[in-house]
Amino acid sequence: MFKKLILICSSVILIAFNVNAASDGELILKKNQPAEVKDCFENLNRVTFKFNQALDGVIFQPVASVYKKLPTPVRNGVGNSLDNISNLVTIPNNILQGDFNKAGINTGRFVINTTIGILGLIDVAQHIGLSEYVKEDYGQSLAKLGVGPGCYLVLPVLGPSTVRDTAASFVNVLGGDAWYNVTVKNDTQHFSDVDYYSSRLTSGINFRAKNFDSIENLEKNSLDFYASVKSLYLQDRQQKILNTNAIIDTQDDSDWEEIENQ
Amino acid sequence: MSIKKVFALIILFSLNFNSIQAIEPDVFVQSTVNRASQILSENISKKDKMDKLEIIAKETVDIRGIGFYSLGSARKALNEDQKKKYSELFEKYFLKSFSSRLAEYTNPEIEVNNKEVLNKNYTIVNSLLLGTSERPEVKIDWRIYTKDPNNPLIRDLIIEGLSLARTQKEEFSSILNSNDGDINILFKTLEKFSKN
Numbered sequence: 001m002f003k004k005l006i007l008i009c010s011s012v013i014l015i016a017f018n019v020n021a022a023s024d025g026e027l028i029l030k031k032n033q034p035a036e037v038k039d040c041f042e043n044l045n046r047v048t049f050k051f052n053q054a055l056d057g058v059i060f061q062p063v064a065s066v067y068k069k070l071p072t073p074v075r076n077g078v079g080n081s082l083d084n085i086s087n088l089v090t091i092p093n094n095i096l097q098g099d100f101n102k103a104g105i106n107t108g109r110f111v112i113n114t115t116i117g118i119l120g121l122i123d124v125a126q127h128i129g130l131s132e133y134v135k136e137d138y139g140q141s142l143a144k145l146g147v148g149p150g151c152y153l154v155l156p157v158l159g160p161s162t163v164r165d166t167a168a169s170f171v172n173v174l175g176g177d178a179w180y181n182v183t184v185k186n187d188t189q190h191f192s193d194v195d196y197y198s199s200r201l202t203s204g205i206n207f208r209a210k211n212f213d214s215i216e217n218l219e220k221n222s223l224d225f226y227a228s229v230k231s232l233y234l235q236d237r238q239q240k241i242l243n244t245n246a247i248i249d250t251q252d253d254s255d256w257e258e259i260e261n262q
Numbered sequence: 263m264s265i266k267k268v269f270a271l272i273i274l275f276s277l278n279f280n281s282i283q284a285i286e287p288d289v290f291v292q293s294t295v296n297r298a299s300q301i302l303s304e305n306i307s308k309k310d311k312m313d314k315l316e317i318i319a320k321e322t323v324d325i326r327g328i329g330f331y332s333l334g335s336a337r338k339a340l341n342e343d344q345k346k347k348y349s350e351l352f353e354k355y356f357l358k359s360f361s362s363r364l365a366e367y368t369n370p371e372i373e374v375n376n377k378e379v380l381n382k383n384y385t386i387v388n389s390l391l392l393g394t395s396e397r398p399e400v401k402i403d404w405r406i407y408t409k410d411p412n413n414p415l416i417r418d419l420i421i422e423g424l425s426l427a428r429t430q431k432e433e434f435s436s437i438l439n440s441n442d443g444d445i446n447i448l449f450k451t452l453e454k455f456s457k458n
Contacts, residue, residue: 213397223355223451231428236424
């Protein structure tokens with residue numbers, strides 16, 4: 001109970017801080033400008049980033065390099081299965097964002113893939129024509145409600161985030177993630193803590209393997225790898241919040257015009 | 263034939279000639295991709311591949327424009343000598359970074375699918391880097407500068423919705439911010455990258 005109380009307090013404080021910051025107009029996430037997100041804790045973030053890079057070199061990179069050599073159907077099955085579990089967070093967020101149609105489709109997808117698709121290993125829903133699966137989380141729902149991102153944060157092990165998204169992730173362990181509820185929170189006979197944490201770990205390895213070459217390439221060709229990762233993460237979050245190709249639609253051309261007129 | 267008629271014929275001819283010369287942005291992207299793919303599939307050293315890719319980049323990418331865009335508001339504080347030096351350093355950096363990134367791929371297959379004209383200056387060309395057993399398929403959008411329709415230029419690559427020009431701009435901004443806006447530090451960093 002004490003743990004729960006601390007989590008609730010932390011979430012409320014972090015979100016309140018964000019709303020206040022947003023009302024100051026200083027930290028509002030300007031939809032077209034992820035660069036506006038302040039890096040208030042840059043020194044600490046850079047240290048954490050270095051730590052994560054070291055951890056990646058020791059664990060994630062070597063494991064991912066082996067994982068990506070597994071046969072494609074195996075990797076696809078793992079990826080499908082992880083996506084299926086993530087539906088348990090996506091569906092409530094579809095509802096929170098008022099997208100009841102997507103919530104219905106994703107519920108159907110979860111039922112079909114868990115049963116006919118053998119615990120999500122096969123994406124049967126895609127084969128029968130359900131629309132492409134798009135993950136949603138509590139950070140995205142808060143953003144839709146107008147909560148600004150707050151400062152940029154690099155979390156140990158988990159990587160890039162923002163104050164809003166970190167606060168929102170507590171909702172998962174406060175009952176907002178049915179997968180967490182049946183594995184860690186409640187003592188069911190079918191699942192245990194290991195199932196939850198191994199799924200999270202596999203998810204990280206799956207992501208690292210999928211982006212193996214891109215990450216290596218980016219690191220090798222970046223002048224400031226930390227800044228590149230930050231920019232890409234914030235652009236990606238913005239895309240996910242807007243659920244659109246907003247970069248193309250909203251890219252500011254004034255810089256280009258000025259260069260031409262020089 | 264009256265002078266008026268001759269004049270009209272000349273105008274018609276030049277209009278027709280111009281329309282023949284104009285290159286459609288999607289055709290331009292497909293042709294650029296084909297040229298790069300051909301080089302990447304050749305049985306030559308990585309160094310030779312990079313040299314050939316650099317030639318393509320010089321012809322098809324607005325390197326000078328991207329350089330000043332990447333500099334953001336800091337470009338306003340540069341004098342003419344600094345601008346010249348920056349342009350030279352940026353070009354070397356860009357070509358090395360660009361060719362080094364591409365040279366990692368062997369025989370990439372890119373399908374150009376669609377185009378969206380944003381305005382007279384810009385067209386977005388949508389393409390797909392086909393997946394292999396090693397990597398998933400990747401959506402790549404090309405921001406093509408079409409002010410001169412006869413000479414379209416690439417100004418940005420948007421990979422899965424993430425703009426490379428914007429990423430580079432934020433990277434440069436971070437270097438400048440960490441060094442009290444000292445442009446010489448950025449010059450040194452670019453120089454160091456190109457020499458390594």
